[in-house]
Amino acid sequence: MTRAPDTGDLGPPLEGLVVADFSRALAGPLATMTLADLGARVVKIERPGVGDDTRAWGPPYSDHGATYFESVNGATYFESVNRGKQSIALDLTDPQGRQTAFDIATHADVVIENFTAGTMDRLGLGYDAISEVNPESIFCSINGFGSAEGKDLLGYDFIVQAVGGLMSITGAADGEPTKVGVALVDVLTGKDAVTGILAAVIARGRTGRGDHLEVTLMTSLLGGLVNQGQASLETGQPGRPMGNQHPSIAVLPAATTPSSPAWRALSAHPSSPSAGSVRPIRIGSRTATHSSGISRRCSVRATSSTGSRCCARPGCRPARSTPSPKHSRWQSSSASNRPSGSGMAGPGRCGTRSAGRHTAPLTRRPHRATTGTPTRCEPGSPHRPTDPPRKALT
Numbered sequence: 170m171t172r173a174p175d176t177g178d179l180g181p182p183l184e185g186l187v188v189a190d191f192s193r194a195l196a197g198p199l200a201t202m203t204l205a206d207l208g209a210r211v212v213k214i215e216r217p218g219v220g221d222d223t224r225a226w227g228p229p230y231s232d233h234g235a236t237y238f239e240s241v242n243g244a245t246y247f248e249s250v251n252r253g254k255q256s257i258a259l260d261l262t263d264p265q266g267r268q269t270a271f272d273i274a275t276h277a278d279v280v281i282e283n284f285t286a287g288t289m290d291r292l293g294l295g296y297d298a299i300s301e302v303n304p305e306s307i308f309c310s311i312n313g314f315g316s317a318e319g320k321d322l323l324g325y326d327f328i329v330q331a332v333g334g335l336m337s338i339t340g341a342a343d344g345e346p347t348k349v350g351v352a353l354v355d356v357l358t359g360k361d362a363v364t365g366i367l368a369a370v371i372a373r374g375r376t377g378r379g380d381h382l383e384v385t386l387m388t389s390l391l392g393g394l395v396n397q398g399q400a401s402l403e404t405g406q407p408g409r410p411m412g413n414q415h416p417s418i419a420v421l422p423a424a425t426t427p428s429s430p431a432w433r434a435l436s437a438h439p440s441s442p443s444a445g446s447v448r449p450i451r452i453g454s455r456t457a458t459h460s461s462g463i464s465r466r467c468s469v470r471a472t473s474s475t476g477s478r479c480c481a482r483p484g485c486r487p488a489r490s491t492p493s494p495k496h497s498r499w500q501s502s503s504a505s506n507r508p509s510g511s512g513m514a515g516p517g518r519c520g521t522r523s524a525g526r527h528t529a530p531l532t533r534r535p536h537r538a539t540t541g542t543p544t545r546c547e548p549g550s551p552h553r554p555t556d557p558p559r560k561a562l563t
Contacts, residue, residue, distance in 0.1 A: 181208025186370070189277035190214065190254065191270075191294070193221045195326070195352050196386070197283040197311050198250040199359030204279070204366070205253035212277070213251065214270055217258040223247040250359075261292055270294060275302040279366055283311035286320035296381040306379040307369045309362055313386045324386045326352035333390035338397055338408040347410070358389040 186209040190201040198213075198221070205211040215221050227244035257273075260266040274280045274294060282289050289295040289310070296308040310316070313324015330336050330348050340347030365382045373379055391398060396417065397408045408416065 183208040186210070186279065187277045188212065188279045188281065189270075189274045191274075191280065191282035191284070191289070192311065193283065194223060195250060195355035196358040196362065197281055198223070199356060200309070200311075200362040200366070201254065201281055202250050202252055203359070203363045209279075211254040212273055213254045213256045214259050214261075214273070215256055217260050220256070220258070221247055221251065223250070261294070267292060267294065271298070274299050275306070277303075277306070278370070279307045279309065281309040281311070281362065281366070283324075285323070286310070286312050286316035300379060300381075304378055305373060307366060307373065307382070308379065309366055309369075309382045309384065311358060311362055311384050311386075315385050315387070316383060319385075319387070326354045326386065329354045329386040329390055333387055334394060334398075334401075334408070335390060338394075338410055340410045341412045342410055342414075344410065353393075354386050354390045357393045358384055358386050361389045361392070 183204060186204070188201055188204050188209050188211045190197065190211050190213040192198055192201065193215075201209075201211045201213070213221075219225075223246045224244055226246040229245050231243040231245050231248050257269075259270050261270060270292075271294060280296075280299060282294075290297070296306070296310075299306045299308060313319065313329060314322045327348055330339075330353070331346065333354070335354070336346035336348055339349060362382070362384045365384060369380050369382060394401075400416070401407055
């Protein structure tokens with residue numbers, strides 16, 4: 170690797186990049202905060218008198234107060250994803266407020282929003298309107314299920330955890346489907362948005378043009394299922410909750426010890442690829458390989474007040490009934506305006522999935538670059554520009 174010559178302090182990598190942040194809650198603000206951490210100037214547009222929804226998402230509340238939103242408590246939730254930004258209060262339903270927002274957006278390098286699909290267009294602040302004035306604009310839209318079939322569905326982390334299959338592989342082996350302890354889908358989506366934005370910035374340097382990116386909670390979660398998702402796609406078998414166990418690695422359950430009441434996480438190291446041989450694992454008085462360690466792990470259990478089984482192996486507990494992906498469904502009740510969704514067993518088999526403008530997050534591709542090799546299912550990338558590639562400006 171060739172090292173660049175030392176020319177002194179060049180500043181943070183994104184210094185000079187201006188971001189207009191129309192997002193609120195978690196996924197979008199996390200993305201823009203990350204850009205701010207890397208040196209970008211982020212201008213956050215908030216509602217007058219109220220601000221971002223998360224300013225009031227407490228307790229707990231911060232001792233720092235609520236800046237100029239005097240009527241709003243300063244929740245620590247808001248502070249966790251909004252450092253390093255400048256805020257401006259604009260009423261987007263007011264013509265003057267919209268014009269100010271339009272001016273900010275057209276002078277920015279990046280615009281990011283997470284309104285319901287189509288809202289920015291109706292306000293005259295959508296990608297078409299912005300790119301007509303600034304063709305170099307990189308416009309990132311974040312939503313729950315895309316701007317096509319899923320455009321009318323509200324995107325909430327908890328609902329997507331259920332619909333996307335994460336809750337069906339989380340929790341005790343004999344317990345109910347369980348959400349992750351943080352809004353993990355929002356976090357994954359925010360980080361996917363950053364990756365896509367940075368790629369678009371690099372591409373703009375080659376073409377001179379911006380692009381419209383669409384990142385959805387659903388596709389980010391499907392990509393985030395990694396080994397669990399791939400196993401389900403390859404075998405057709407849905408994953409199951411295993412508590413603190415792992416489907417492929419001989420991880421021992423968390424346990425307390427007589428000398429300490431604190432819980433301790435114990436793990437047997439899997440085979441080391443660089444060692445050239447299988448690393449032995451000691452289970453009780455026996456020494457086992459990684460593979461046999463997985464088959465014997467049910468004999469090693471921590472004392473638990475719940476008495477739950479350690480994994481989903483047939484020998485450990487009866488097979489659990491799991492809803493089939495083809496019978497899974499999700500919906501938003503128009504009467505109550507409360508989003509809801511039934512649990513999903515996993516990413517299912519190859520085929521299209523309602524994920525918005527790009528409805529094929531599950532794709533078939535050759536296993537190897539060899540003629541005649543069977544294809545296999547793989548989760549598609551969540552980074553999909555909404556427009557086809559365009560030529561550079563001349």
